[in-house]
Amino acid sequence: MRNILLTPGLLLLAACTVGPDYDGPPAVNSANAEQGFVREETGTVRAEPTLARWWESLGDPVLDALEQRALAGNPDLAMAQARLAEARASLGEVRADRNPSLSAMGVAAHLRVPDIGDNGENAEADNGSDTNSSNIYNLGLNASWEVDLFGGHRRQVEAAEANIGAAEANLADAQVSLTSAIAQAYLNLRDRRERIILAEQAVEHRASLLEMERQRFEQGVVSRPSVDQAESRLASARSDLAPLRAEADSFLNALAILVGEVPGSVDGMLAQHAPVPLPPAEIAIGDPAGLLARRPDIRAAERQLAASYANLGVAKAAGLPRLSFFGILGIGGTELSDLTQLDDFTAIAAPMLQWNFLDFGRNRARVGQAEARQDAAEAQYRSTVLGALRDVEDALSSFRYRRQAVAELARAEASAARIVDHARQRYELGAASRRELLDTELAHNAATSQLSAARAALTLDFIAIEKALGLGWQADS
Structure with a gap:
């Protein structure tokens, strides 16, 4: 009857799980679908954005090819994938710890024991007798199983599962960072x-103006300082080329490294000139609630918070009694043939209760550490959410005002182009000098x-929006 009552009691104890249950992350003010983003404007819509391959909206096949090469070969992604595999393997280990363990052992030993006389002294010293010796042979099986009385192991499983979720989110976050970095380097x-071409045109105009000033100086029309000024402006225009070319090479190198290859490996596919791609006329940005569910760094912080709850339960369970069962089955003797005597074996089976109740506050300190880590994880989650909201709002604001600047610069460029056309017509009619024409062409070049730099910055702002929205990863990766 005692055994019958013991089993339900153990089941009730095993159903107990200490520590707080995780019921989701804390709410963050303003992160809801009704309010929307503060800096929304015309040209953005609340439709849910496309999660993966956002860069295709730029309509640049070279960029598309670079993104695919990077997703296939970037070493940072490989590291994140390895960490995910490690987290999954760790869960397998934790789950396996719930099962009984069974091990085999074998012993072969030779013992030499001195004879002891009746007086307790070494008999060999009194009569010179030899020591006793014998052999011991033993084969056995050891089995053990710990009952998860207070749910400490279940909390370990919860923590391991949450760590997998965090590793998956970190992999997605690495994809977001990579795809945006590729697009930024390509746009730059x-x-x-484009700026090199325009700078070379400016150098040509400055060289023509210098030649004209030299001719006018020889004709006595202008003084030497006019020639010196033209030479200075030409040298200044030429000096603009060197840093632009160095920056272009640097971005080429960056693209090669981002796709996981050596510098120079992508030079061929980028040899042809192409214009800077422009963002689409309308951008889907969704809402703050969708951002919380989609952005990988928020997902990672939420999973780390869940793990901290589970780890607190693990710490609390460690200070409570532990019940385990162990068993030993062995056979052997002083002769090797004794190992075959199956009717002569030793069997031991017993429960064992352990409780380190006098640890001088060690486990209380461990629980305090776990509680502090839980508080830190919650604060980290809130910080991550607020940082993500700021990223989106900043990117939307920058895009909004940059687009206004582009519109104004486009009008300025159009006016400068009309001035050039008018000056060329007057020059062809003999009503204007070549110098006047070159001056208008230089103004148009500037x-x-x-305008070109502003358009590139506008596309970079678009890339910043897509990154801030947490786009560029695939859920099945």
Whole structure:
């Protein structure tokens, strides 16, 4: 009857799980679908954005190819994938710890024991007798199983599962960072090459103006300082080329490294000139609630918070009694043939209750550490959410005002182009000098350069929006 009552009692104890149950992350003010983002404007819609391959909206096949090469070969992604595999293997180990363990052992020993006389002294010293010796042979099986009385092991499983979720989110976050870095480097490369072309045109105009000033100086129309000024402006224009070319090479190198290859490996596919791609006319940004569910760093922080709850339960269970069962089955003797005597074996089976109740506050301190880590994880989650909201709002604001600047610079460039056309017509009619024409062309070159840089910055702002929204990863990766 005692055994019958023991089993239900153990089941009731095994159903007990200490520590707080995790019921989701804390709410963060303003992160809801009704309010939307503060800096929303015309050109953005609350439709849920496309999670993966956002860069295809730029319509640049070279960029598309670079992104695919990077997703396949980037070493940072490989590291994140390895960490995910490690987390999954760790869960397998934790789950296996719930099962009984069974081990085999074998012993073969030779013992030499001195004879002891009746007086308790070494008999060999009295009569010179030899020591006794014997052999021992033994084969056995050891089995043990710990009952999860207070749910400490179940909390370990919960923590391991949460760690897998965090590793998956970290992998997705690595994809978000990588795809945006590829797009940024590509846009910067195209921008620098465009600026190099415009700078070379400015050098040509400055060289023509210098030649004209030299001719006018020889004719006595202008003084030497006019020539010196033209030479200075030409040298200054030429000096603009070197840093632009160095930056272009740097972005080429960055793209090669990002795709997981050596510098120079992508030079061939980027040799042809191409314009800077522009963002789409309308951008889907979703809402703050969707951001919380989608952005990988928020997902990782939430999973780490869940793990901290489970680890607190593990710490609390460690200070409570532990019940385990162990058994030993062995056979052997002083002769090797005794190992075959199956009717002569030793069997031991017994429960064992352990409780380290006098640990001088050690486990209380461990629980305090776990509680502090839980508080830190909750604060980290809130910080991550607030940082993500700021990223989106900053990117939306920058995109909004950059687009206004692009519109103004486009009008300025168009006006400068009309001035050039008018000056060329007057020059062809003999009503204007070549110097006047070159001056208007230089002004148009400067306006075009400003517009080109602003358009590139606008596309970079679009990339910042997509990154802030947590786009560029695939759920099945």
